[in-house]
Amino acid sequence: MNFRALGWLFYAVSGALLCTFSFVGCQAMVTPRTSTEAPAPSEASEFEPIPDPYYHYMLASLASGKGNMEEAEEQLVQAIDLDETSSYLEIELAGRLWRRGDVDGTLQHALAAVRKNPKDIQARLFLAGFYTTQRQNDEALAQYEQILQQDPNQREALLYSANRYQEVGDYERAIAFLNQLTAAHPDDVAGPYSLARIYLHLKSYNQAEANLDRVLQIRPDFGPAVMDLAEVYSATGRFDKAEVLFNSMIESNPRQFQGYLSLGELYLKTGKEKEAGETFERLREISENSVEVRKKIAIELFQYKKYGEAERELADIVEEAPDDFEARLFLAAVLEAKGEFDEAQKLYRSIPEDSPAHLNARLQLGNLLDKQGKTDEAEALFRESIQTMPNAVKLYLGLAYMLTDRGRYEDALSVLNEGLAANPDNIDLLFQIGMVYDKMRDYEKSLEPMRRIVELEPDNANALNFIGYTYADKGIKLDEAETMIKKALSLSPNSGFIIDSLGWVYFKKGDYAAAIEYLKKAFELLPDDPIISEHLGDAYLALNQLEEALGAYKKSLELRKEDRDQIQKKIDDVELRLNERP
Structure with missing residues (x-):
């Protein structure tokens, strides 16, 4: 029998209603007969399941x-055995298995559903959702992509595809999917809001503003x-409009903590220290002196070099909550910035x-030392820390940066390779190995770890740019270099270094x-880079x-x-x- 979801639903609901009144009603649905009919000689005293x-x-x-x-x-398994064409039953069982944590069983039946009916969009949505949870x-x-071939305007498929391409930095394709989503679902904020977030990231404020208005x-x-619109106004120098928006948010929701933080940050940015102080004080009151909120206030003050105020905020927190080691770390950073080493x-x-x-x-x-x-003391601290935290990639990198700055390239490579042994194929370690070889002017060896990165992450813009620029600088494989750099630029369109390449x-x-x-554009983005200035001069x-x-x-x-x-x-x-x- 070919399964149809509506038929199943009608049958299940009807059966449930009948069985509410009597078990006999359920039996009647199975094998109806008149009261005078005698049972067949082979029939058991209890009714037998119907192969349906x-x-x-x-x-x-x-x-x-x-x-x-x-x-x-168990009953669903029997139903599936009797209807080998039903994708609906497979998904019904897959959903139940998922709810009790049977990952393998979920995948097995979700795949079976798609095999049985490749055009079942709901089955593909379920399978796609499963894959997402498994990363x-x-x-x-x-x-x-299969769903969009059947229904080019399917909302979830468009939104996921856009998000996925955004994650890997392919903003051009992400924007294309979101434009399609916006056109197909004009009353849905997901399309224009996601577009606005991308344009904000790219600092394309006009496009961001247009989508936020929508x-x-x-x-x-x-x-x-x-x-976000207030942030656009702030980023483009329209501070009065930003202030109005932040205040309107606070008025509509007096417990909008982020609104107060953003307004305080705006006041700091525009030199209105008195207003910033009043805003932060109001935030402390409405948050009931929340430690987390006060740490955020301290960070805002620190970013605008209000070290004394940041220190007082954090010192109070550390005194009240001596086990808040994050606050203690922030306070140490403030003292370091003040020169109180x-x-x-x-x-x-x-x-x-x-x-x-x-x-x-x-x-x-280590960096402070x-x-x-106190380089020797710093090196000893890094090495001691690596012994106790061998999987902490940041420690290998921190020590390698320090050694590289001191011209100790071989020692830096030794540390990085030690880190790679403990953390195989780590992208950050591979990249830094390439950078050290580049410092040593051993360009062929510098390319080896970069090529490995591209094998592991084909969309790694930094590695693509490194290889392409190295080819260009040596005057070799220029077409390949152009292809790689253009791909890197599509992934990081506002990178001055890639534009320079x-x-x-x-x-x-x-x-x-x-x-x-392109070099003029790179110089506009990175006016303090001497290499870009030299390239432009050439x-x-x-x-x-x-x-x-x-x-x-002369600038260079x-x-x-x-x-x-x-x-x-x-x-x-x-x-x-x-x-x-x-």
Whole structure:
């Protein structure tokens, strides 16, 4: 028999209603006969199950209603055996198995449902949801892609696909899915709000504002959109409008803690210290002096270098809650920023090993010792900490950074490889190994860990950019370099370093106009990077734009700490050519 969900539902409900009145009613549904009919000689005194999937589905529903989940599952298995084409039954059983934690059984029956009816969108949604819970994101995405082939406007599939591509940094594809979602579901805030969040991340404030306006047209009371719009106003210098929005949020919800924090941060940003203090004091009152809220206030004060106020806030917390080691860590960082190194050290050392803040305390302490010129003591502390926390990748990296800065490249590599042995294929360790080899000017060896990263994470923008830039700088594999860098740029479209790499590829290819276009954009994003300034100078020089080249080279020299002779020579050459002009 071919299963139809509506038929099953009708049968189950009808059976349940009849059985409410008498068990005889249930028997009548199984084998109706007149009262004068004699039973067949072979019939048992109790009625026998009917080989009908509807019947077993009904019994499963009855068992479930009585809380007998094991019996319900057994009846569903029998129903599936009798109707081998039903995807609905498979999903019904998969759902029950999932609720009791049978992961393998859930997957088995969800896959069976999709095999039985590949066009069953609900079955694919269930399977995709299962994969998501197991963090099997590629498998989930494949199911959503199948759903979209059948229904291009299916909401969950569009939203998940957009989120997945956003997670890996493919914003172009994420935006395409969200635009489709917005067009197909114009009254749904999910599309425009998700678009706004992406554009905020990309600092594309005009597009973010347009989408937030759309969200608020649909749902004027949607608090997160109001908050984000105020942030857009603040980021674009429209502080008065931001202040109005933050205040409106607070008025509509006086216990909106984030509204007070954002308003206080805005006042700090605009130099209104008195108003900031009043706002934070009001927040303390309405939060009933919540420790978590006060720590957030301290962080805001710290970010705007209000060290004295941040110190007082955190010192009060530490006195009230001596076991709040996160607050103690923050207080140590404030004291370090104030130059009170001895007091900061004491606090870092006072955080116990069993505290979640212990790892960061050791890192901060090691960096502080190094800052004070106590390099040997810092190195000993890092190595001691690694012995007790061998899986803490940050410790290997912290020690390697310090050794690299001291020019001890071989020692840094030894530490990083030790970390890699304890944490195989760790992306951060691999990347830093490549960076150390690059410092050593061993470019071929620097590429090996980067290629491994791309094998492990094909969408790792930093590794793609590193390989592409290295090829470009050596003038080899320029087409491959361009492809890799463009992919990296699609993943991180606002990265000044990646934009510089693309400009450098065009320079090496002889397309100087395109090179200048990208290098100027990179310089706008990273005006304090001496390499980008030098690249821009080289591109201007290639087009004989001598004044522009001279300005870029002088900027690079101003920023340089090493290889200054090389830049000075370029400046001298350009000045000589300018003087030789008629």
